[in-house]
Amino acid sequence: MSRRTPAPWDDADRTRAGDRAPDGTPRMLLVSYHFPPAETVGARRPAALVAFATEQGWDVQVLTATAAGSGDAPAVIPEDLVVRVAPAPKLPRLNLSPSGAPHSATGRPGSRIRLAAVRRAANRRLWRLGMEMLVPDPQLNWIRPAIREYLRVRGDWRPDVIVTSGPPFSGFVVAAKLARRLGVPWVADYRDLWSIGNEYWARSRLRLAVDRWIERRLLRSVAACVTVSEPMAETLRTTFGCATYTIMNGIDRRPLPPPTTTAPVISEERAAVGESAPMLTLAHTGYIYPGKREPGPLLDAIALLGSDAAHVHVVFAGEENGVVRAGVERAGVQDSVTLLGHVSAEKSWRIQAEADVLVLLMWNDPRDAGTMSGKMFDYLQARRPILLLGYEAGLAAKLVRERRAGVVHNDKHAIAAQLREWLAVKERSGRIPAVPAAALDGLYREDQLTEYMQILRDVTLRAATGLGFRVHSLRR
Numbered sequence: 474m475s476r477r478t479p480a481p482w483d484d485a486d487r488t489r490a491g492d493r494a495p496d497g498t499p500r501m502l503l504v505s506y507h508f509p510p511a512e513t514v515g516a517r518r519p520a521a522l523v524a525f526a527t528e529q530g531w532d533v534q535v536l537t538a539t540a541a542g543s544g545d546a547p548a549v550i551p552e553d554l555v556v557r558v559a560p561a562p563k564l565p566r567l568n569l570s571p572s573g574a575p576h577s578a579t580g581r582p583g584s585r586i587r588l589a590a591v592r593r594a595a596n597r598r599l600w601r602l603g604m605e606m607l608v609p610d611p612q613l614n615w616i617r618p619a620i621r622e623y624l625r626v627r628g629d630w631r632p633d634v635i636v637t638s639g640p641p642f643s644g645f646v647v648a649a650k651l652a653r654r655l656g657v658p659w660v661a662d663y664r665d666l667w668s669i670g671n672e673y674w675a676r677s678r679l680r681l682a683v684d685r686w687i688e689r690r691l692l693r694s695v696a697a698c699v700t701v702s703e704p705m706a707e708t709l710r711t712t713f714g715c716a717t718y719t720i721m722n723g724i725d726r727r728p729l730p731p732p733t734t735t736a737p738v739i740s741e742e743r744a745a746v747g748e749s750a751p752m753l754t755l756a757h758t759g760y761i762y763p764g765k766r767e768p769g770p771l772l773d774a775i776a777l778l779g780s781d782a783a784h785v786h787v788v789f790a791g792e793e794n795g796v797v798r799a800g801v802e803r804a805g806v807q808d809s810v811t812l813l814g815h816v817s818a819e820k821s822w823r824i825q826a827e828a829d830v831l832v833l834l835m836w837n838d839p840r841d842a843g844t845m846s847g848k849m850f851d852y853l854q855a856r857r858p859i860l861l862l863g864y865e866a867g868l869a870a871k872l873v874r875e876r877r878a879g880v881v882h883n884d885k886h887a888i889a890a891q892l893r894e895w896l897a898v899k900e901r902s903g904r905i906p907a908v909p910a911a912a913l914d915g916l917y918r919e920d921q922l923t924e925y926m927q928i929l930r931d932v933t934l935r936a937a938t939g940l941g942f943r944v945h946s947l948r949r
Contacts, residue, residue, distance in 0.1 A: 498530065498532045499530075499633050499929075500531065500532045500533070500534075500630070500632045501526055501531050501534075501632055501634055501636060502534050502536060502634075502635045503519055503522065503534070503535045503635075503638070504537075504636070504637040504644050504647050504648040505519035505638045505644060506537065506538045506612055506615060506639075506641050506643065507519065508520060508537035508539045508555070509539070509544070509547065509548060510541065510542070510543055510544040511539045511543050511544040511546060514759075514847055515664065516539065516546065517725065517847070519535075519638045520546070520549045521549075521723075521725065521918045521922065522636065522638075523549050523550050524549040524550070525918070525925075527549075527550060529926055531926075533550060533554065534554050534555070534556065534627075534632070535554060535555045536556045536558065536619055536651075537555065537556070537557055537558075538557070538559065538560055538612070538619070540557060540559065541557060545818075545819075556626055558615070558618050558622045558623070559615075560612060560614040560618060561614060561617075561618045563614070564607075564611060605677060605680050608680075608683060608684070608687070609641075609642050609643055609687050609688075610641045611641070612641040612644075613643050615643055615644075615647070616643050616646050616647055620647055620654075632655065632657055633657060633933040633937075634657060634659065634933050634936070635648045635651055635655075635658070635659040635660070636659070637659065637660070637661060638662040638664060639661070639662070639663065639664065640664065640665055642667050645661055645688075646691065648661070649694055653694065657936065658697075658932050658935075659694070659695060659696060660695065660696055660698070660928070660929065661692065661697075661698045661699070662699045662700070663698060663699065663700040663701070664700075664701060666705055666708065668684040669685070669688075669708055669709075671836065671844065672762075688713070689713055696932045696935075697716045697717070697718060697928060697932055698715050698716065699718050699719075699925065700717060700719060701720070701722055701845055702719060702843040702844065702845045703843065704868070705719075705843045705844075706718065706719045718924075720921050720924060721845060722845065722847045722850050722918070723916055723918035723921045723922070724850045724851075724853055724916050724917045725850070725851075725854070725918050726919075752785070752896060752900065753830070753899050754787075754788065754827075754830075755771075755786070755828060755829065755830045755831070755832050755860065756788045756790065756827075756828035756830075756831055757787065757789050757790070757831070757834065758790045758816075758821045758831075758848070758851075759790075759791045759821075759848055760791050760792055760794075761792075761834065762836075763794065763796050765838075765841075766834040766835055766863075767796055767834065768796075768797060768832070768834060769800050769803075769804075770862055770882075770883055770884065770885045770888055771832060771860070771888055772787075772800045772801060772803075772804040772806050774885040774886070774888035774889040774892060775787070775809050775889075775892070776806050777885060777886065777889040778892060781892075781893060782808075782809050783808070783809075785809055786809055786810070787809060787810050787832065788810075788811050788824065788828070789810065789811070789812050789813065790814075790815075790816045790821055790824050791813075791815065792814070792815050797810070797812060798812065821851075822851070825851060825852060825854075825855035828855075828857055829858075829899065829904075829905040830857060830858050830859070830879075830895060831855065831857045831858070831859050831860070831879075832859075832862070833848060833849060833852060833859050833862070833869070833873075834862050835861065835862065835863025835867070836863060837862065837883050838864055841863060842866060842867040844869065845868050849869055849872065852878075853876075853908065853912065856907045856912075858878065859880075859908075861873050861880070861881045862888075863881070863883070865881050876908075876912040877908070878908045878912050879908070
Protein backbone atom coordinates (compact mmCIF):
# COMPACT_ATOMS: atom_id res chain seq x y z
CA MET A 474 0.00 0.00 0.00
CA SER A 475 1.38 3.39 -0.97
CA ARG A 476 1.84 5.96 1.76
CA ARG A 477 -0.03 9.18 1.12
CA THR A 478 1.56 12.60 1.51
CA PRO A 479 0.75 13.94 5.01
CA ALA A 480 -1.68 16.84 5.16
CA PRO A 481 -0.41 20.04 6.82
CA TRP A 482 -2.17 19.15 10.06
CA ASP A 483 -0.87 15.56 10.35
CA ASP A 484 1.62 14.72 13.08
CA ALA A 485 3.15 11.35 13.74
CA ASP A 486 2.85 11.02 17.50
CA ARG A 487 -0.09 11.08 19.87
CA THR A 488 -0.27 11.97 23.55
CA ARG A 489 -2.86 11.26 26.15
CA ALA A 490 -3.55 13.80 28.87
CA GLY A 491 -4.49 13.21 32.48
CA ASP A 492 -7.88 12.89 34.04
CA ARG A 493 -10.49 15.62 34.16
CA ALA A 494 -10.52 18.19 36.96
CA PRO A 495 -10.57 16.45 40.37
CA ASP A 496 -13.42 18.67 41.59
CA GLY A 497 -15.56 17.91 38.54
CA THR A 498 -15.31 21.43 37.11
CA PRO A 499 -15.94 21.19 33.36
CA ARG A 500 -13.04 22.32 31.19
CA MET A 501 -13.23 23.92 27.78
CA LEU A 502 -10.52 24.85 25.33
CA LEU A 503 -11.63 27.49 22.84
CA VAL A 504 -9.70 27.57 19.56
CA SER A 505 -10.28 30.79 17.65
CA TYR A 506 -7.97 32.61 15.29
CA HIS A 507 -9.66 35.89 16.33
CA PHE A 508 -9.97 36.89 19.96
CA PRO A 509 -9.72 40.04 22.11
CA PRO A 510 -8.08 42.45 22.28
CA ALA A 511 -8.82 42.35 18.53
CA GLU A 512 -11.95 44.35 17.71
CA THR A 513 -12.85 42.29 14.65
CA VAL A 514 -16.37 40.91 14.29
CA GLY A 515 -14.90 37.39 14.27
CA ALA A 516 -13.62 37.84 17.82
CA ARG A 517 -16.91 38.78 19.41
CA ARG A 518 -18.83 35.49 19.42
CA PRO A 519 -15.84 33.46 20.74
CA ALA A 520 -15.17 36.12 23.38
CA ALA A 521 -18.79 36.11 24.51
CA LEU A 522 -18.79 32.31 24.78
CA VAL A 523 -15.63 32.34 26.89
CA ALA A 524 -16.93 35.08 29.17
CA PHE A 525 -20.27 33.33 29.68
CA ALA A 526 -18.68 29.90 30.26
CA THR A 527 -16.40 31.41 32.90
CA GLU A 528 -19.38 33.00 34.63
CA GLN A 529 -21.07 29.59 34.61
CA GLY A 530 -18.15 28.05 36.48
CA TRP A 531 -16.27 26.45 33.60
CA ASP A 532 -12.46 26.23 33.62
CA VAL A 533 -11.55 27.77 30.25
CA GLN A 534 -8.39 28.16 28.22
CA VAL A 535 -8.05 29.90 24.85
CA LEU A 536 -5.78 29.21 21.89
CA THR A 537 -5.63 32.11 19.44
CA ALA A 538 -3.48 33.81 16.83
CA THR A 539 -4.39 37.29 18.07
CA ALA A 540 -1.45 39.14 19.61
CA ALA A 541 -1.84 40.76 23.02
CA GLY A 542 -1.48 44.31 21.71
CA SER A 543 -3.58 44.03 18.56
CA GLY A 544 -6.59 46.10 19.65
CA ASP A 545 -8.54 47.76 22.40
CA ALA A 546 -11.31 45.25 23.06
CA PRO A 547 -11.57 44.45 26.78
CA ALA A 548 -10.18 41.21 28.17
CA VAL A 549 -12.75 38.52 28.96
CA ILE A 550 -10.41 36.04 30.65
CA PRO A 551 -7.11 36.33 32.58
CA GLU A 552 -4.18 36.60 30.20
CA ASP A 553 -2.39 33.61 31.71
CA LEU A 554 -5.23 31.43 30.42
CA VAL A 555 -4.73 32.56 26.82
CA VAL A 556 -2.14 30.91 24.58
CA ARG A 557 -1.26 33.33 21.79
CA VAL A 558 0.59 31.79 18.87
CA ALA A 559 1.61 33.76 15.80
CA PRO A 560 1.28 32.16 12.36
CA ALA A 561 4.57 31.05 10.85
CA PRO A 562 5.99 31.58 8.35
CA LYS A 563 4.45 34.97 7.65
CA LEU A 564 2.59 35.20 4.36
CA PRO A 565 2.49 38.42 2.30
CA ARG A 566 -0.64 40.48 2.87
CA LEU A 567 -2.00 42.64 0.08
CA ASN A 568 -3.49 46.03 0.85
CA LEU A 569 -6.80 45.84 -1.02
CA SER A 570 -8.02 49.29 -0.06
CA PRO A 571 -6.25 52.53 0.72
CA SER A 572 -6.41 53.97 4.17
CA GLY A 573 -6.59 57.64 4.93
CA ALA A 574 -8.71 60.44 6.22
CA PRO A 575 -12.49 60.35 5.79
CA HIS A 576 -13.61 61.98 2.58
CA SER A 577 -16.73 63.10 0.84
CA ALA A 578 -18.07 61.32 -2.19
CA THR A 579 -18.29 64.65 -4.00
CA GLY A 580 -15.91 65.44 -6.80
CA ARG A 581 -14.51 63.19 -9.49
CA PRO A 582 -11.47 61.07 -8.70
CA GLY A 583 -8.23 62.56 -9.95
CA SER A 584 -5.29 60.77 -11.51
CA ARG A 585 -3.91 59.66 -8.15
CA ILE A 586 -7.26 58.14 -7.16
CA ARG A 587 -7.56 56.43 -10.54
CA LEU A 588 -4.07 55.00 -10.10
CA ALA A 589 -5.00 53.76 -6.63
CA ALA A 590 -8.09 52.09 -8.12
CA VAL A 591 -5.95 50.32 -10.74
CA ARG A 592 -3.62 49.11 -8.01
CA ARG A 593 -6.54 47.87 -5.94
CA ALA A 594 -7.90 45.94 -8.90
CA ALA A 595 -4.50 44.37 -9.60
CA ASN A 596 -4.01 43.50 -5.94
CA ARG A 597 -7.45 41.96 -5.80
CA ARG A 598 -6.69 39.70 -8.76
CA LEU A 599 -3.39 38.63 -7.18
CA TRP A 600 -5.18 38.06 -3.88
CA ARG A 601 -7.76 35.80 -5.49
CA LEU A 602 -5.07 33.83 -7.29
CA GLY A 603 -3.14 33.40 -4.07
CA MET A 604 -6.25 32.40 -2.14
CA GLU A 605 -6.89 29.58 -4.60
CA MET A 606 -3.56 28.03 -3.58
CA LEU A 607 -3.88 28.46 0.21
CA VAL A 608 -5.73 25.44 1.60
CA PRO A 609 -7.94 25.53 3.58
CA ASP A 610 -7.51 29.32 3.83
CA PRO A 611 -4.77 31.97 4.15
CA GLN A 612 -4.44 31.15 7.86
CA LEU A 613 -3.07 27.66 7.16
CA ASN A 614 0.33 28.82 8.44
CA TRP A 615 -1.20 28.92 11.93
CA ILE A 616 -2.06 25.22 12.05
CA ARG A 617 1.29 23.66 12.94
CA PRO A 618 2.53 26.45 15.27
CA ALA A 619 -0.78 26.49 17.16
CA ILE A 620 -0.86 22.74 17.73
CA ARG A 621 2.77 22.41 18.72
CA GLU A 622 2.85 25.41 21.04
CA TYR A 623 -0.34 24.48 22.83
CA LEU A 624 0.83 20.91 23.45
CA ARG A 625 4.12 22.32 24.73
CA VAL A 626 2.69 24.78 27.26
CA ARG A 627 -0.54 23.15 28.45
CA GLY A 628 1.07 21.11 31.23
CA ASP A 629 -1.30 18.50 32.67
CA TRP A 630 -4.44 20.55 31.94
CA ARG A 631 -6.83 18.58 29.76
CA PRO A 632 -10.12 19.94 28.38
CA ASP A 633 -13.35 18.01 28.48
CA VAL A 634 -14.37 19.61 25.18
CA ILE A 635 -12.70 21.70 22.51
CA VAL A 636 -14.77 24.39 20.78
CA THR A 637 -13.56 26.10 17.64
CA SER A 638 -15.12 29.07 15.87
CA GLY A 639 -14.70 29.88 12.20
CA PRO A 640 -13.99 31.35 9.78
CA PRO A 641 -11.12 31.07 9.28
CA PHE A 642 -11.48 27.32 9.07
CA SER A 643 -7.84 26.51 9.70
CA GLY A 644 -8.98 26.66 13.32
CA PHE A 645 -11.20 23.62 12.64
CA VAL A 646 -8.08 21.70 11.62
CA VAL A 647 -6.31 22.77 14.80
CA ALA A 648 -9.26 21.74 16.99
CA ALA A 649 -9.78 18.37 15.27
CA LYS A 650 -6.10 17.54 15.57
CA LEU A 651 -5.90 18.52 19.24
CA ALA A 652 -9.09 16.59 19.97
CA ARG A 653 -7.57 13.47 18.46
CA ARG A 654 -4.31 13.95 20.33
CA LEU A 655 -6.01 14.54 23.68
CA GLY A 656 -8.84 12.06 23.24
CA VAL A 657 -11.65 14.57 23.79
CA PRO A 658 -14.68 15.68 21.76
CA TRP A 659 -14.67 18.84 19.69
CA VAL A 660 -17.46 21.15 18.59
CA ALA A 661 -17.43 23.19 15.36
CA ASP A 662 -18.98 26.66 15.66
CA TYR A 663 -19.87 28.06 12.23
CA ARG A 664 -20.31 31.84 12.25
CA ASP A 665 -20.52 31.44 8.46
CA LEU A 666 -20.67 28.28 6.39
CA TRP A 667 -17.55 27.02 4.66
CA SER A 668 -17.64 25.14 1.34
CA ILE A 669 -21.45 25.15 1.15
CA GLY A 670 -22.05 28.76 2.14
CA ASN A 671 -23.28 31.82 0.27
CA GLU A 672 -20.02 33.63 0.97
CA TYR A 673 -17.80 30.89 -0.48
CA TRP A 674 -15.24 32.84 -2.45
CA ALA A 675 -13.19 30.36 -4.55
CA ARG A 676 -13.83 30.46 -8.27
CA SER A 677 -12.55 27.09 -9.48
CA ARG A 678 -14.50 23.85 -9.21
CA LEU A 679 -11.30 22.06 -8.26
CA ARG A 680 -10.78 24.30 -5.24
CA LEU A 681 -14.41 23.84 -4.20
CA ALA A 682 -14.00 20.07 -4.42
CA VAL A 683 -10.85 20.23 -2.29
CA ASP A 684 -12.50 22.36 0.40
CA ARG A 685 -15.60 20.15 0.41
CA TRP A 686 -13.40 17.07 0.84
CA ILE A 687 -11.44 18.64 3.72
CA GLU A 688 -14.59 19.80 5.48
CA ARG A 689 -16.28 16.42 5.17
CA ARG A 690 -13.14 14.67 6.42
CA LEU A 691 -12.83 16.93 9.44
CA LEU A 692 -16.48 16.58 10.39
CA ARG A 693 -16.17 12.80 10.59
CA SER A 694 -14.79 13.30 14.09
CA VAL A 695 -16.89 16.24 15.26
CA ALA A 696 -19.17 15.72 18.26
CA ALA A 697 -21.56 18.50 17.26
CA CYS A 698 -21.84 21.54 15.05
CA VAL A 699 -23.33 24.88 16.04
CA THR A 700 -24.34 27.69 13.71
CA VAL A 701 -26.26 30.95 13.77
CA SER A 702 -29.54 30.11 11.98
CA GLU A 703 -31.79 27.11 11.45
CA PRO A 704 -31.54 27.12 7.61
CA MET A 705 -27.75 27.03 7.93
CA ALA A 706 -28.02 24.24 10.50
CA GLU A 707 -30.24 22.20 8.19
CA THR A 708 -27.74 22.66 5.36
CA LEU A 709 -24.98 21.22 7.55
CA ARG A 710 -27.18 18.31 8.64
CA THR A 711 -28.23 17.32 5.14
CA THR A 712 -24.77 17.79 3.59
CA PHE A 713 -22.53 16.26 6.24
CA GLY A 714 -24.91 14.28 8.44
CA CYS A 715 -23.63 15.80 11.68
CA ALA A 716 -25.68 16.80 14.71
CA THR A 717 -26.14 20.56 14.33
CA TYR A 718 -27.72 23.11 16.65
CA THR A 719 -28.81 26.70 16.15
CA ILE A 720 -27.45 29.33 18.52
CA MET A 721 -28.00 32.83 17.16
CA ASN A 722 -25.67 35.69 17.75
CA GLY A 723 -27.06 38.19 20.21
CA ILE A 724 -26.94 41.72 21.49
CA ASP A 725 -23.81 42.38 23.50
CA ARG A 726 -24.69 44.38 26.57
CA ARG A 727 -22.53 47.44 26.55
CA PRO A 728 -23.12 50.97 27.78
CA LEU A 729 -24.41 53.40 25.21
CA PRO A 730 -21.88 56.04 24.17
CA PRO A 731 -21.64 58.61 26.98
CA PRO A 732 -22.83 62.15 26.37
CA THR A 733 -20.17 64.30 24.79
CA THR A 734 -19.56 68.01 24.84
CA THR A 735 -18.20 67.88 21.31
CA ALA A 736 -20.19 67.70 18.09
CA PRO A 737 -21.58 64.30 17.08
CA VAL A 738 -19.19 62.12 15.08
CA ILE A 739 -21.18 62.37 11.86
CA SER A 740 -21.39 66.17 12.06
CA GLU A 741 -17.66 66.39 12.78
CA GLU A 742 -16.79 64.30 9.74
CA ARG A 743 -19.03 66.31 7.44
CA ALA A 744 -17.66 69.57 8.79
CA ALA A 745 -14.17 68.31 7.95
CA VAL A 746 -15.10 68.34 4.26
CA GLY A 747 -16.99 71.64 4.48
CA GLU A 748 -20.54 70.28 4.45
CA SER A 749 -23.44 71.20 6.70
CA ALA A 750 -25.50 68.63 8.56
CA PRO A 751 -28.56 67.29 6.69
CA MET A 752 -32.01 66.88 8.16
CA LEU A 753 -32.05 63.05 7.88
CA THR A 754 -28.89 61.00 8.39
CA LEU A 755 -28.58 57.33 7.51
CA ALA A 756 -25.52 55.27 8.41
CA HIS A 757 -24.03 51.97 7.30
CA THR A 758 -21.15 50.49 9.27
CA GLY A 759 -19.03 47.58 8.10
CA TYR A 760 -17.90 45.95 4.90
CA ILE A 761 -19.69 46.18 1.54
CA TYR A 762 -19.79 42.84 -0.31
CA PRO A 763 -19.46 43.39 -4.08
CA GLY A 764 -22.16 41.74 -6.16
CA LYS A 765 -24.29 40.67 -3.21
CA ARG A 766 -24.68 43.35 -0.56
CA GLU A 767 -24.59 46.65 -2.38
CA PRO A 768 -26.22 50.04 -1.76
CA GLY A 769 -27.42 50.65 -5.33
CA PRO A 770 -31.20 50.78 -4.64
CA LEU A 771 -30.67 53.22 -1.76
CA LEU A 772 -28.49 55.52 -3.85
CA ASP A 773 -30.98 55.39 -6.72
CA ALA A 774 -33.77 56.24 -4.27
CA ILE A 775 -31.93 59.35 -3.12
CA ALA A 776 -31.58 60.41 -6.75
CA LEU A 777 -35.38 60.18 -7.06
CA LEU A 778 -35.91 62.68 -4.24
CA GLY A 779 -35.12 65.70 -6.35
CA SER A 780 -34.66 68.78 -4.18
CA ASP A 781 -35.33 66.72 -1.04
CA ALA A 782 -32.06 64.88 -1.63
CA ALA A 783 -30.29 67.90 -0.14
CA HIS A 784 -31.85 67.00 3.21
CA VAL A 785 -30.76 63.33 3.19
CA HIS A 786 -27.26 62.07 3.82
CA VAL A 787 -25.81 58.58 4.03
CA VAL A 788 -22.59 57.88 5.92
CA PHE A 789 -20.61 54.73 5.10
CA ALA A 790 -18.12 53.75 7.81
CA GLY A 791 -15.96 50.81 6.81
CA GLU A 792 -13.31 49.63 4.41
CA GLU A 793 -13.74 51.38 1.07
CA ASN A 794 -13.42 48.84 -1.74
CA GLY A 795 -14.73 51.09 -4.52
CA VAL A 796 -18.27 49.68 -4.55
CA VAL A 797 -19.94 52.65 -2.86
CA ARG A 798 -17.96 55.24 -4.81
CA ALA A 799 -18.92 53.61 -8.11
CA GLY A 800 -22.58 53.49 -7.09
CA VAL A 801 -22.53 57.12 -5.97
CA GLU A 802 -21.10 58.28 -9.28
CA ARG A 803 -23.56 56.19 -11.28
CA ALA A 804 -26.55 57.58 -9.36
CA GLY A 805 -25.14 61.13 -9.32
CA VAL A 806 -25.64 61.60 -5.56
CA GLN A 807 -22.14 62.72 -4.59
CA ASP A 808 -23.48 65.50 -2.37
CA SER A 809 -25.54 63.04 -0.32
CA VAL A 810 -22.84 60.54 0.66
CA THR A 811 -19.78 60.62 2.92
CA LEU A 812 -17.25 57.79 3.03
CA LEU A 813 -15.45 57.58 6.38
CA GLY A 814 -13.28 54.56 5.64
CA HIS A 815 -12.29 52.23 8.45
CA VAL A 816 -13.23 53.41 11.94
CA SER A 817 -12.68 51.95 15.41
CA ALA A 818 -15.36 49.82 17.06
CA GLU A 819 -16.12 52.60 19.54
CA LYS A 820 -16.54 55.13 16.76
CA SER A 821 -18.72 52.73 14.81
CA TRP A 822 -21.03 52.32 17.80
CA ARG A 823 -21.23 56.07 18.28
CA ILE A 824 -22.14 56.55 14.62
CA GLN A 825 -24.90 53.96 15.00
CA ALA A 826 -26.28 55.68 18.08
CA GLU A 827 -26.24 59.13 16.46
CA ALA A 828 -27.80 58.22 13.11
CA ASP A 829 -31.51 58.68 12.43
CA VAL A 830 -31.70 55.40 10.50
CA LEU A 831 -29.30 52.46 10.13
CA VAL A 832 -28.81 50.76 6.77
CA LEU A 833 -28.39 46.98 6.73
CA LEU A 834 -27.29 45.59 3.37
CA MET A 835 -27.93 41.91 2.70
CA TRP A 836 -28.23 39.74 -0.42
CA ASN A 837 -31.63 39.90 -2.12
CA ASP A 838 -31.63 36.23 -3.06
CA PRO A 839 -33.46 33.15 -1.68
CA ARG A 840 -30.06 31.59 -0.99
CA ASP A 841 -29.60 34.23 1.70
CA ALA A 842 -32.84 33.33 3.48
CA GLY A 843 -31.04 31.79 6.45
CA THR A 844 -28.43 34.48 6.95
CA MET A 845 -28.66 36.47 10.17
CA SER A 846 -26.00 39.15 10.10
CA GLY A 847 -24.23 39.86 13.37
CA LYS A 848 -24.58 43.52 12.51
CA MET A 849 -28.31 43.16 13.06
CA PHE A 850 -27.72 42.84 16.78
CA ASP A 851 -25.41 45.86 16.88
CA TYR A 852 -28.09 47.90 15.18
CA LEU A 853 -30.76 46.69 17.59
CA GLN A 854 -28.55 47.69 20.51
CA ALA A 855 -28.42 51.22 19.08
CA ARG A 856 -32.24 51.21 18.91
CA ARG A 857 -32.32 53.20 15.70
CA PRO A 858 -34.80 52.16 12.95
CA ILE A 859 -33.31 49.78 10.41
CA LEU A 860 -33.63 50.06 6.64
CA LEU A 861 -32.90 46.53 5.44
CA LEU A 862 -32.12 45.84 1.79
CA GLY A 863 -32.20 42.09 1.23
CA TYR A 864 -34.33 39.00 0.74
CA GLU A 865 -37.78 39.96 1.98
CA ALA A 866 -38.75 36.41 3.01
CA GLY A 867 -35.51 35.79 4.91
CA LEU A 868 -34.92 35.44 8.64
CA ALA A 869 -33.40 38.89 9.00
CA ALA A 870 -36.33 40.59 7.26
CA LYS A 871 -38.77 38.62 9.38
CA LEU A 872 -37.05 39.73 12.58
CA VAL A 873 -37.09 43.40 11.54
CA ARG A 874 -40.80 43.28 10.76
CA GLU A 875 -41.89 41.19 13.74
CA ARG A 876 -39.89 43.28 16.19
CA ARG A 877 -41.06 46.52 14.58
CA ALA A 878 -37.42 47.49 14.33
CA GLY A 879 -37.59 49.08 10.89
CA VAL A 880 -38.58 48.38 7.30
CA VAL A 881 -37.53 46.07 4.48
CA HIS A 882 -37.36 47.45 0.93
CA ASN A 883 -35.45 46.70 -2.26
CA ASP A 884 -37.32 48.83 -4.80
CA LYS A 885 -35.89 52.33 -5.24
CA HIS A 886 -39.35 53.90 -5.41
CA ALA A 887 -40.41 52.26 -2.15
CA ILE A 888 -37.18 53.39 -0.49
CA ALA A 889 -37.65 56.93 -1.77
CA ALA A 890 -41.18 57.01 -0.34
CA GLN A 891 -39.86 55.79 3.00
CA LEU A 892 -37.14 58.46 3.04
CA ARG A 893 -39.76 61.14 2.43
CA GLU A 894 -41.84 59.75 5.29
CA TRP A 895 -38.88 59.86 7.65
CA LEU A 896 -38.04 63.38 6.47
CA ALA A 897 -41.56 64.52 7.31
CA VAL A 898 -41.33 62.97 10.79
CA LYS A 899 -37.96 64.59 11.42
CA GLU A 900 -39.28 67.98 10.27
CA ARG A 901 -42.33 67.76 12.55
CA SER A 902 -40.77 66.39 15.72
CA GLY A 903 -37.05 66.93 15.30
CA ARG A 904 -36.21 63.25 15.67
CA ILE A 905 -37.00 59.74 14.42
CA PRO A 906 -38.50 57.67 17.29
CA ALA A 907 -36.28 54.99 18.79
CA VAL A 908 -37.00 51.31 18.36
CA PRO A 909 -39.03 50.13 21.39
CA ALA A 910 -36.92 48.53 24.12
CA ALA A 911 -39.25 45.52 24.02
CA ALA A 912 -37.94 44.73 20.53
CA LEU A 913 -34.71 43.53 22.16
CA ASP A 914 -36.34 41.07 24.56
CA GLY A 915 -34.85 37.58 24.29
CA LEU A 916 -32.17 38.68 21.82
CA TYR A 917 -29.33 39.42 24.22
CA ARG A 918 -26.21 37.31 23.99
CA GLU A 919 -26.79 35.54 27.30
CA ASP A 920 -30.24 34.45 26.12
CA GLN A 921 -28.55 32.44 23.38
CA LEU A 922 -25.50 31.23 25.30
CA THR A 923 -27.51 29.54 28.04
CA GLU A 924 -28.57 26.91 25.51
CA TYR A 925 -25.05 26.77 24.07
CA MET A 926 -23.64 25.73 27.45
CA GLN A 927 -26.23 22.97 27.72
CA ILE A 928 -25.10 21.61 24.36
CA LEU A 929 -21.49 21.55 25.59
CA ARG A 930 -22.52 19.84 28.84
CA ASP A 931 -24.34 17.17 26.84
CA VAL A 932 -21.30 16.64 24.63
CA THR A 933 -18.95 16.22 27.59
CA LEU A 934 -21.39 13.91 29.37
CA ARG A 935 -21.81 11.67 26.34
CA ALA A 936 -18.03 11.55 25.89
CA ALA A 937 -17.50 10.65 29.55
CA THR A 938 -20.08 7.86 29.41
CA GLY A 939 -19.10 6.58 25.98
CA LEU A 940 -22.46 7.44 24.43
CA GLY A 941 -22.50 8.73 20.90
CA PHE A 942 -18.91 9.94 20.73
CA ARG A 943 -15.83 8.35 19.33
CA VAL A 944 -12.54 9.95 18.30
CA HIS A 945 -11.98 9.07 14.66
CA SER A 946 -8.54 9.15 13.16
CA LEU A 947 -7.94 11.95 10.70
CA ARG A 948 -5.77 9.55 8.68
CA ARG A 949 -8.73 7.84 7.03
